[in-house]
Amino acid sequence: xxxxxxxxxxSRSELLQHADIAMYRAKDQGRNNYQHYADxxxxxxxxxxxxxxxxxxxxxxxxxxxFYQPQIAVATGRVTGAEALIRWRSPSLGMVSPAQFIPLAxxxxxxxxxxxxxxxxxxxxxxxxxxxxxxxxxQVAINLSARQFSQPNLLEIVADGLQKNxxxxxxxxxxxxxxxxxxxxxxxxxxxxxxxxxxxHIAIDDFGTGYSSLAYLKSFPxxxxxxxxxxxxxLPDDVSDCAIARxxxxxxxxxxxxxxxxxxxxxxxxxxxxxxxxxVIQGYYYSKPLTADTLLAHVRSGQxxxx
Ligand code: C2E
Ligand code: MG
Ligand code: MG
Numbered sequence: 001x002x003x004x005x006x007x008x009x010x011s012r013s014e015l016l017q018h019a020d021i022a023m024y025r026a027k028d029q030g031r032n033n034y035q036h037y038a039d040x041x042x043x044x045x046x047x048x049x050x051x052x053x054x055x056x057x058x059x060x061x062x063x064x065x066x067f068y069q070p071q072i073a074v075a076t077g078r079v080t081g082a083e084a085l086i087r088w089r090s091p092s093l094g095m096v097s098p099a100q101f102i103p104l105a106x107x108x109x110x111x112x113x114x115x116x117x118x119x120x121x122x123x124x125x126x127x128x129x130x131x132x133x134x135x136x137x138x139q140v141a142i143n144l145s146a147r148q149f150s151q152p153n154l155l156e157i158v159a160d161g162l163q164k165n166x167x168x169x170x171x172x173x174x175x176x177x178x179x180x181x182x183x184x185x186x187x188x189x190x191x192x193x194x195x196x197x198x199x200x201h202i203a204i205d206d207f208g209t210g211y212s213s214l215a216y217l218k219s220f221p222x223x224x225x226x227x228x229x230x231x232x233x234x235l236p237d238d239v240s241d242c243a244i245a246r247x248x249x250x251x252x253x254x255x256x257x258x259x260x261x262x263x264x265x266x267x268x269x270x271x272x273x274x275x276x277x278x279x280v281i282q283g284y285y286y287s288k289p290l291t292a293d294t295l296l297a298h299v300r301s302g303q304x305x306x307x
Pocket of ligand 3: 205206226228262
């Protein structure tokens with residue numbers, strides 16, 4: 001971080017302070033670079049710090065909420081599961097999307113208590129749905145982030161949640177990304193095997209957007225590939241998207257994995273994917289993420305049909 005006299009400060013202490021702010025910015029940009037101080041960095045840093053304080057408070061004040069997006073089986077048109085997606089209902093900021101606060105939660109380590117809360121909450125909600133008529137086959141999908149993945153007691157957190165809510169492991173799907181697996185394949189191998197031993201299903205989220213090795217893909221106990229929305233967007237007109245979607249579906253079929261397409265918004269996308277052999281569809285075409293109560297109400301009214 002660099003600050004230059006007199007442009008960036010009149011005193012030694014001010015210069016140092018501003019160089020420090022520039023250094024934070026450099027770290028923010030992924031380290032291994034340098035930044036010259038600029039006034040706008042200060043407001044960014046302030047915003048970040050205030051968001052961090054509020055994020056800490058959010059946990060204590062129970063401002064987090066889980067929304068659920070239904071996942072529909074192509075073969076039956078019925079809901080076979082739902083993905084838990086966190087929201088932060090902040091009194092001052094309004095509804096904050098995970099894209100805005102998960103990265104900060106990751107950096108500060110707050111993702112660990114937040115992630116444990118998500119696991120606990122999602123399992124509790126799932127226990128309710130399993131009691132519904134036709135609900136006994138429902139599963140809930142939980143997103144895990146990089147920092148959680150390296151958390152030593154993650155396995156216990158999942159196991160305790162299952163036990164506490166009297167759930168069988170196969171009702172829970174854990175979503176990880178390919179990059180997460182590839183950063184530490186050894187850890188991934190052990191952890192995935194332990195989850196599998198609990199009966200949990202494992203899905204690769206955002207498939208195709210990170211780095212992965214097909215050799216690993218073959219050797220890990222994976223149940224499902226989730227085709228990222230980026231490849232669904234151009235269906236059925238974009239030739240490359242069609243080729244990629246078809247290739248991923250074929251890959252999944254051959255490796256005995258289920259294929260789910262994310263971010264399906266139109267009937268044309270849905271039909272293309274169904275015809276290409278995709279097993280499960282998730283996206284606005286069927287439903288946006290819903291509060292747990294709304295999901296229940298839709299099931300009770302018959303608007304959403306459980307498997
Ligand atoms: P993701 O796991 O890939 O989740 C899919 C995202 O796509 C969700 O955004 C969902 O609302 C959105 N989506 C679903 N269908 C459609 C569609 O048809 N069109 C469009 N445009 N978008 C669609 P959301 O809820 O904002 O979550 C963003 C990301 O934040 C998630 O991506 C996931 O990586 C992360 N995230 C969410 N909840 C959690 C959590 O509890 N823990 C962790 N670690 N990460 C989470
Ligand atoms: Mg996900
Ligand atoms: Mg995804």
